[in-house]
Amino acid sequence: MGFRWFTRAKALEIGGLSGFALNLGDGRVQVVAEGRRADCEQLLDWLRNGDTPGRVDGVTEIWDTPRGGYDGFAVR
Template structure:
């Protein structure tokens, strides 16, 4: 079980990014959250098996249809044991 925090920058707010991220995370069986940040980025934490986390990180690099992702900064965070994925903020 691993957990990663991704800060996704670009045109990622107002395009359904968090809701689509939740759908993808649930499809992959991941826990975590997606949050709009005040700086215009979307913060996403994902937790689960390494292969599914890597698939989700690959999805975050392009996001949903109307998003334009400029960058994704990823860092390791301690696992929390969560199984649910929620939309925060």
């Protein structure tokens, strides 16, 4: 299993998050998560410091108004 699947599993473990993890053409992974701020911060902490598969060279976070429209947490 790859990084996107582990990210989805972590989001489901935290609970209350919706969004997706998507491979980008340049090798990066885009993760979009909506939910309570504390839950989003927990996912960010895991992405930065957790036992993630592969190598994480950096995490860029952008906070915005939730847009909704996500059904659960998907791997794209």
